[in-house]
Amino acid sequence: MSHEPAQSGNSSTASAPPSIAFTPPRPLHFPTASFVLSASTLSFHPSTHRVLIITDKFHNPPYYFLPCGRKEVNEPIGDCAIRETFVNAGYSVLLLPASHKTLQPSPPYCSGSNHTEAFWILLHPYLARYGNPPTDLTGVVMDLSHYFLGVIEDTTRDKNYGKAFLGQPEEGYDSALIDVKEAVKLLSAGRMEVREEELVWKGDGRDVLWEDVAGSDVGLMEAAMVWRGWGEVAAISPGEAVGKAVEFEEDWNQDREETNSTCGKPTRHYGRSVGRDHQPKRGRGWKPYKGKRLP
Numbered sequence: 001m002s003h004e005p006a007q008s009g010n011s012s013t014a015s016a017p018p019s020i021a022f023t024p025p026r027p028l029h030f031p032t033a034s035f036v037l038s039a040s041t042l043s044f045h046p047s048t049h050r051v052l053i054i055t056d057k058f059h060n061p062p063y064y065f066l067p068c069g070r071k072e073v074n075e076p077i078g079d080c081a082i083r084e085t086f087v088n089a090g091y092s093v094l095l096l097p098a099s100h101k102t103l104q105p106s107p108p109y110c111s112g113s114n115h116t117e118a119f120w121i122l123l124h125p126y127l128a129r130y131g132n133p134p135t136d137l138t139g140v141v142m143d144l145s146h147y148f149l150g151v152i153e154d155t156t157r158d159k160n161y162g163k164a165f166l167g168q169p170e171e172g173y174d175s176a177l178i179d180v181k182e183a184v185k186l187l188s189a190g191r192m193e194v195r196e197e198e199l200v201w202k203g204d205g206r207d208v209l210w211e212d213v214a215g216s217d218v219g220l221m222e223a224a225m226v227w228r229g230w231g232e233v234a235a236i237s238p239g240e241a242v243g244k245a246v247e248f249e250e251d252w253n254q255d256r257e258e259t260n261s262t263c264g265k266p267t268r269h270y271g272r273s274v275g276r277d278h279q280p281k282r283g284r285g286w287k288p289y290k291g292k293r294l295p
Helices: 077-089 180-187 218-234 238-259
Strands: 035-045 050-056 068-070 120-127 140-151 173-179 192-195 198-201
Touching: 035 077, 035 218, 050 077, 050 180, 050 218, 068 077, 077 140, 077 173, 120 218, 140 218, 140 238, 173 180, 180 192, 180 218, 192 218, 198 218
Parallel strands: 035 140
Antiparallel strands: 035 050, 035 068, 050 173, 120 140, 192 198
């Protein structure tokens, strides 16, 4: 096929640029036994420019990820994010009211542009039966993870962290607050870095677009999320970020009692008041799935 350039000047025979057709993704549907809802936080300590991440000490090479876990029955998804962060990482976190764009409508009894809607979502598969390669969709469970912006006020990790872990891989978990730029490198396994306050690919220095990491492994996607999330948090002064989160929680708890409506606020909010003795109830047959994702 010829790739000769179009004629210059006023020639009427010059060819127009070809149109690019876009085919929207096909709808997906899964029965209740084939999907799970989970939640995570991008938990920042604004004044020290750090973010909370977890590593699996038994994984070789080292494996880093954000705290995440499955929603319990009847549990609000924001509550799940807060609870799982405390259980898997040992820190109490507050959801941060921010102004990132959301397509969720704001009900009439909510004022202002700040909200605590999910900052990112991730749909990925994991094995339904460990050790058995899937032969069809019944062997795969789709996990829809919701990522929320959060701030950490108290940087002291819970003294009972890890005591409720059940088997591998949880018993190898260890959490830490890491500099945001270093966390990007760890989550992406060294494939991304921050140069001149821009997220780029380490090899050629190209800017990382969210479309670039769509469909890639979870580590790359979480690294991109962390840097974008930090952009939202860094736009607010450290003291104001924590203050907004505390004030938002208190105001909305009062609103809940007065109006019995939450406007996106979890009806059971762990936040600052998360019990240090709180441990999740895990029924018989519960199995951890972190680290068992499909490539």
